[in-house]
Amino acid sequence: MQNQVHLNLANVPEELKVILEIIKKNTVNRDLFMGIDWDHFIEQSMHHRVYPVLHSILIHLDKGIIPTKVMNHLSVQYKRNTFNMLYLSSEMERISKLYTEDNIRLLFLKGPVIAHDLYGDVSLRTSSDLDFLVSIEDLEKAEAILIKQGYEKVDYIETVLNDWRWRHHHVTYFHPLKRMKAEIHWRLNPGPGVEPKFDQLWNRKLKSELTNYPVYFLGKEDLFLFLVSHGARHGWSRLRWLLDIHQLTEQQVNWKKVNELLKIYQFHKAGAQALALTSELLGSNISAEMMPILANKHSQKLAQEAIFYFEKMVNLHTDPVPEEVFRYHSRHLFSLMSFKQKIWYTLSILHPLPEDADALPLPKKLHFLYFPLRPFIWAWRRVRKHALP
Numbered sequence: 453m454q455n456q457v458h459l460n461l462a463n464v465p466e467e468l469k470v471i472l473e474i475i476k477k478n479t480v481n482r483d484l485f486m487g488i489d490w491d492h493f494i495e496q497s498m499h500h501r502v503y504p505v506l507h508s509i510l511i512h513l514d515k516g517i518i519p520t521k522v523m524n525h526l527s528v529q530y531k532r533n534t535f536n537m538l539y540l541s542s543e544m545e546r547i548s549k550l551y552t553e554d555n556i557r558l559l560f561l562k563g564p565v566i567a568h569d570l571y572g573d574v575s576l577r578t579s580s581d582l583d584f585l586v587s588i589e590d591l592e593k594a595e596a597i598l599i600k601q602g603y604e605k606v607d608y609i610e611t612v613l614n615d616w617r618w619r620h621h622h623v624t625y626f627h628p629l630k631r632m633k634a635e636i637h638w639r640l641n642p643g644p645g646v647e648p649k650f651d652q653l654w655n656r657k658l659k660s661e662l663t664n665y666p667v668y669f670l671g672k673e674d675l676f677l678f679l680v681s682h683g684a685r686h687g688w689s690r691l692r693w694l695l696d697i698h699q700l701t702e703q704q705v706n707w708k709k710v711n712e713l714l715k716i717y718q719f720h721k722a723g724a725q726a727l728a729l730t731s732e733l734l735g736s737n738i739s740a741e742m743m744p745i746l747a748n749k750h751s752q753k754l755a756q757e758a759i760f761y762f763e764k765m766v767n768l769h770t771d772p773v774p775e776e777v778f779r780y781h782s783r784h785l786f787s788l789m790s791f792k793q794k795i796w797y798t799l800s801i802l803h804p805l806p807e808d809a810d811a812l813p814l815p816k817k818l819h820f821l822y823f824p825l826r827p828f829i830w831a832w833r834r835v836r837k838h839a840l841p
Contacts, residue, residue, distance in 0.1 A: 457728045457746075459756055463763045467493040468691075471502065474509055475695065476735040482517055490522050499765055500691035501578045503529050508576060534575040540564050541574060543632055544582055545663040550597055551586075552666070557654055558594070559585045561637060561678060565669045568662040570699035578692065581624075581633035587650040588617065588638040595623070595636060603627045603634060641681050644796035646717055648674065672705045676723070677713045684722035684788055687781055688729060689761040689768055697726045698734040707741035714745060718790040724748030725788070728755035750787075757784050 461469065467488055474480050497503040507530040510518055541564040551558050560566075561584060567577035586594045599605070603625035621639035626632070640647050656671035670678055679700070683693035714723040728751040730736040738746055760766070766777055773781070789797060 457732045457752060457755060459729075459732045459752075459759055461759065461762075464759065465492065465496065465763075465765070468496045468500070468762060468765075471496055471500070471506065471691070472733050475502065475505060476733070478509055480510070480513065480517070485517070490519055494522060494525055496765065497526070498529070499767070502691050502695060504533050504576045504578060505571075505695065530575065533578050537564050537567060537574040537577070537579060540579055540582060540632075541662060543630070543634075545665050545667060547582065547584070547598075547634070548663075548667045549665050550601070551594065554593065554597060556586060556590045556594055556597070557650075558668070559653060559657055560660075560667060560669045561585055561640075564662060565660045565667060566675065566696070568660065569658070569669070570696060570703070574662065577696075581635060583622070583635045583637060585637040585640065585650070585653070591636065591638050595625075598625050598634060598636070601627070602629060603632075606633075640678050641685065644800045645793060648677075648713070648717065672700065672703060673709045673713055676700055676705065676710050677717065677719060680714070680722045680726045681717075681719050684719075684725060685785065686768055687761040687766060687784060688726075688758045689766045691733075691762075694726070694730050694734060698730045698736045701727070701730065701736045701738070701742070707739070707745065711744050718793050720745070720748055721750050721754060721788050721790065724751035725754040725758060728752060729758055754788060757787065760784075 470484055470488060470493065473484060497506050503526050507526040510523065510526065544560060544564055548558065548560075560582070563579040563582050564574045567574045567579065571577050595605070604627070606624040606626050607622075617638075621642045622635045622637040625634045625636070627634075653670060653674055654668075656674055657668045658671050660667040660669055669675070676697070679693065679696050683697065686693065688694055710723070711720075714720040723745045724747075727736070727738060727742060727746045731738050731746070732755065760780060764777065766781075767773075768777075768781065786794070786797075
């Protein structure tokens with residue numbers, strides 16, 4: 453079906469436009485590279501984590517079209533990523549075995565398992581860690597197993613009134629000898645918000661064909677919901693996340709079910725934005741079954757808003773985030789929310805924070821008082837902040 457989305461890409465760097473054309477058409481010609489800054493081309497390919505796919509396409513071109521230094525760089529990074537993904541695959545299988553033997557169900561969310569499923573080759577997608585989801589009832593046992601295996605906890609979440617259960621969604625662990633990072637999730641996304649129950653996700657799971665020992669991951673429809681919510685939360689600031697969506701559009705997916713999930717869990721705007729972006733930027737074929745998702749009246753506007761992240765080559769993972777980007781991102785995330793999500797978000801602001809407990813320590817049995825006291829504590833913290841030299 454013809455793409456009806458038309459985005460303004462005038463301020464997107466030429467080097468990124470070239471990358472998009474290469475991925476979209478799976479081929480290139482010499483004219484495409486006229487006037488390209490090759491150093492910036494490399495920088496864009498690394499930032500957007502698409503260098504493995506670029507390498508797989510460009511390696512088949514006639515020699516002389518791409519500068520040798522560019523191909524050498526892509527080749528080195530491609531090989532390094534391949535080794536890393538194989539290393540992650542081995543650890544993924546080992547963790548799955550350890551948890552299964554201890555009767556802990558786990559679903560891998562990203563990493564090698566979706567690289568193999570979506571791309572057919574683990575070397576074509578990058579991953580820096582292992583992300584897996586467990587039931588919150590198994591969280592303590594899951595943590596104990598990782599620690600016993602030599603992983604060290606990186607995140608120490610401060611909490612008031614057990615808000616960690618919904619305000620946060622994962623804890624990070626790092627193995628100093630293996631140089632391996634793992635994230636245990638008990639939610640797909642940080643709260644507030646409603647999500648599928650773990651049992652529902654488990655019942656719709658798929659078994660990976662990558663490993664000998666059984667490794668499970670999200671079913672196609674749940675995977676789309678997760679990838680959309682994750683990518684949208686990060687402004688689609690890495691092209692790799694959109695490329696995942698593009699790969700999913702080419703697979704057998706129950707798009708009617710996807711549309712239902714997006715509506716139930718309040719991510720319909722994000723789903724529409726994702727399809728609008730991938731159809732325009734990567735040439736994804738939008739089938740008739742997908743149109744009810746893309747038909748969301750906000751899709752064009754939200755997709756155009758996301759172009760900001762491509763224009764600026766935004767990196768939301770490195771602190772401090774520039775004030776201009778922080779303000780824009782905050783507004784953009786709010787615009788992605790449904791009416792219900794905006795209500796949940798507003799109510800979450802009224803919930804006490806650990807900073808309130810720091811400002812006015814109270815015995816645990818009196819923590820309920822933070823609710824009526826929060827406006828006063830917030831005002832006092834503001835006064836103290838401005839009073840400090």
